[in-house]
Amino acid sequence: MxxxxxxxxxxxxxxxxxxxxxxxxxxxxxxxxxxxxxxxxxxxxxxxxxxxxxxxxxxxxxxxxxxxxxxxxxxxxxxxxxxxxxxxxxxxxxxxxxxxxxxxxxxxxxxxxxxxxxxxxLALWRRPLLANVPSESLHRDDVPQLVEERLTATERLVEICLRRGHHDETIRILREATADHPYREHLWAQLMTALTRSGRRAEALQTYHGVIANLRDELGIDPGRHLVRVHADILADARRPAGTPLVRPRQLPPDLARFTGRTAALERLDEMLWPNEQRPAIAVIGGAAGVGKTALAVHWAHRVRDQFPDGQIYLDMRASGAEPRVEPFAALGTMLRSFDVPAERVPGELDARSALLRSTLAGKKVLILLDDAGDAAQVRPLLPNSESLVLVVSRSRLSGLAALDGAQHLILGQLDTGESLALLATLLGARRVDAEPGAAAELAHLCGHLPLALAIGAERAGRRPDADLADVVDQLRDERARLDLLSVDDDPKASLRAVLARSYDTLDSRSARAFRLLGLHDGPDIGLGAAAVFLGTSQTEARQLADSLTHRCLLELVGRDRYRFHDLVRIYAAERATEHERETVRKTLLRQGFSCHSAA
The missing domain is CATH 1.10.10.10 (Winged helix-like DNA-binding domain superfamily/Winged helix DNA-binding domain)
Structure with missing residues (x-):
């Protein structure tokens, strides 16, 4: 070279x-x-x-x-x-x-x-493209593919700018792009949308009439369905009489004012969620209890809510916890009422309700956030068939939604050290964190870099603003007391033990016992063979049980046939083992765990 x-x-x-x-x-x-x-x-x-x-x-x-x-x-x-x-x-x-x-x-x-x-x-592109290359076949067959790559990137940037409310930048980009590509209808639709959202509705309508005149005069064709629909939506808003009620539910929970980090996850959501005319975009946000799934979903939903002007729906499906699970039949009734469908029109059969929801949302852009969903069967009847977005928060992977409905997965892990310290600085104040960087870093570690644990730990430290962070850290070092300390007495939602219990309570008896027994292993991770010894089963059955726990985000797969608990989940599993397993069983497994760990 x-x-x-x-x-x-x-x-x-x-x-x-x-x-x-x-x-x-x-x-x-x-x-x-x-x-x-x-x-x-x-x-x-x-x-x-x-x-x-x-x-x-x-x-x-x-x-x-x-x-x-x-x-x-x-x-x-x-x-x-x-x-x-x-x-x-x-x-x-x-x-x-x-x-x-x-x-x-x-x-x-x-x-x-x-x-x-x-x-x-896009800044790398210059003009004119390969003007000093005289090959006619290259310009005929190859250059259009390059131009398509640039247009695709431009349209992606425009979508992101629209989602973030950067309308002036969007209009500037689209003015240039439509001048270069006057027959690219999607660019014109984006320009009309940006103009409307920036308060220039008349200009958006004039743009549409100019486009259709150009298409008919130059190509002898009418505009496509998407451009016509954007025009119809603008007209519908313009012609709506003052005072006419328009049911556009705005049900998102309040955004977290102190949301911190998760830059990569937010970017991933920006990239993966692109509704189209045929089907909604569906994302399943999964991860362990306390990792901040709902906070991320709500925060991102607020960022993009302007992209879904026909409404935002929020439903707590209650798949975990003591409250009764919300079944699809009831959820559909709630959603239809949110769009002011009269009670007498709501059918008494599940399939009919699901069909009515699809009809009600046809042609509309709606954001639907389903929190704490349990399985695909609970979610599938609630899916629209329009240019809508469905965010599903679950402690399970909901693999069926990916296999049959095109859902994409985003599995949240724990925060990295920098994000954890930034969250502590937001909660406690940067001055206090900067004054004790070592204690702050250990506090983040002992909280397992989980947003919920960090928030509870910061609340505990905030009770005594004049005390050292090192005092809280010293208390949290004791594993036997850690889950007690990471709890707020008067709020079950602010108790790490209670949040973990909600996941544990969804397990069948075999998986629950596997969870407890594996919690007695004191190594950083455990191989399939050692897990089979701990569980007293074959490796095939041990893999099935481990996969069941992994599916519910209670156990992590960290390599080929190797598994690991998050530190705080392992402490909770060991607590459950102390409660439910005989002392002789626990002592035997602890000895086996030591042997396996030593051998490894």
């Missing part, structure tokens, strides 16, 4: 450019430019001789094309510094081998995968 002083870089997102150590070495010969552009557009991939021949000569292919191609590639290598390894010969073709930072197209694709880097990705 070239040394740093001879480093080559290439640009194709504008005029074709080749640079060595910052100096232009772009080939002056047109056929070499054609060949170089074709190789760069397929960087690090095999390119056949036939493909290159067509890109170099178009319809004027010489009789000795393969020999001529060999000569062009040889000269191109020389022009670029004589590096044989740069353009490698393969059977019947070539590969141009580049590092990601050597080509602007590779940098663009890498950045475009990251939500927060979309602006940087």
């Amino acid at each position: 070239p040394t740093s002083g001879d480093a080559l870089s290439f640009n194709v997102l504008g005029p074709l450019e080749a640079l060595r150590a910052g100096r232009f070495v772009t080939p002056s010969a047109a056929k070499q430019r054609n060949a170089l552009a074709a190789l760069l557009l397929s960087a690090n991939s095999y390119v056949s001789q036939d493909y290159l021949i067509e890109r170099i000569w178009d319809a004027n292919v010489p009789k000795n094309a393969r020999d001529a191609l060999f000569t062009i590639v040889t000269r191109l290598r020389h022009t670029l510094g004589g590096q044989e390894e740069l353009i490698r010969t393969r059977s019947g073709g070539y590969i141009m081998c580049l590092e990601p930072d050597q080509l602007d197209l590779l940098r663009f694709r890498h950045l475009a995968e990251q939500t927060e880097q979309l602006r940087g990705a």
Whole structure:
């Protein structure tokens, strides 16, 4: 490979450019430019001789094309510094081998995968695109694919800006994009939406009439369904008489004023939730008790609620805990009443209620947040069939929703150290955390980096603002008292033990006993063989039981056939074992656990 002083870089997102150590070495010969552009557009991939021949000569292919191609590639290598390894010969073709930072197209694709880097990705594009490359076939067949990548990234950035209320930026981006691509109806629909949300409804309507006139005059076609629907939605709002009631439920719980961290999870939600005309977007947010699933869902829902102007529904499905579970039949009745469906129109059968909900929400953009769902059967009847969004919070994975309904999973883990300290600084004040960085870090560790435990620990520390954090840390070091200390006496929702108990109480008897017995293992993790010994079962049955606990986010799979409890979950499991297992059983398993741990 070239040394740093001879480093080559290439640009194709504008005029074709080749640079060595910052100096232009772009080939002056047109056929070499054609060949170089074709190789760069397929960087690090095999390119056949036939493909290159067509890109170099178009319809004027010489009789000795393969020999001529060999000569062009040889000269191109020389022009670029004589590096044989740069353009490698393969059977019947070539590969141009580049590092990601050597080509602007590779940098663009890498950045475009990251939500927060979309602006940087689009900033790499220049104009005109490959104007100094004369190949007609390349501009006909390859350049449109590049343009499509740019448009897709632009539309993603616009959606994110719309969700975050950045309407002025959105309008600026779309003005430029629609000027370049006047027949891209989705861009016009986004522009009309941005104009409407920025209070420029008349301008949005004028934009629509200009678009349909252009489509009919230039192409002889009518606008597509999506553009027509956006126009109809704007008209419906504009024509609604003053004082006419419009049922748009706004049921989201209050956002947490002190929500901190979870940047990666929020970005992941931005990327994965894209409703379309055929089906809603569905996300299942899972994770252990106390990890902050509901807080994340509510916070993100508030961030994007403007994208769902027809309403936001919140339902606590109560799949865990002492209160009766909310069954789909009752949930559907609640949802239909939220949209002011008269009681006499609500059917008495589950399937009919589900169908009526889909009809009621047809063509509407609604956000539905289902908290503490237990299984797919509890959720599936509540799914709309429109451009809506369904957020499901569950302590189980709800794999059936992924398999049959296209749901995507986001499994939350514990906070990292930086996020934990930032949360403590928000709850206790940065000055207090900065004054005792070691104690603050240990407090975060003893709270298992769980947001609920951190909030309770911070509340305990906040009772004595003049005391040292080290005093609270010293109390929490005792495992036997830790869950007692991570509880607020007058609020079961602010008790880590009570929250863990809600998950434990959903287990069948076999899984519950496996949970208790595995809690007696004192190693950092446990292999399948050791788990089978602890449970007194075969490895096959041990795997089934471990998978059941993993499915409910009570146990983590950390490697092939290796499992681990979160520290606070392990303490709780050991407590349950003390309550329910005979002392002789516990002593035997503790000895076995020591042997397994020593052997490992």
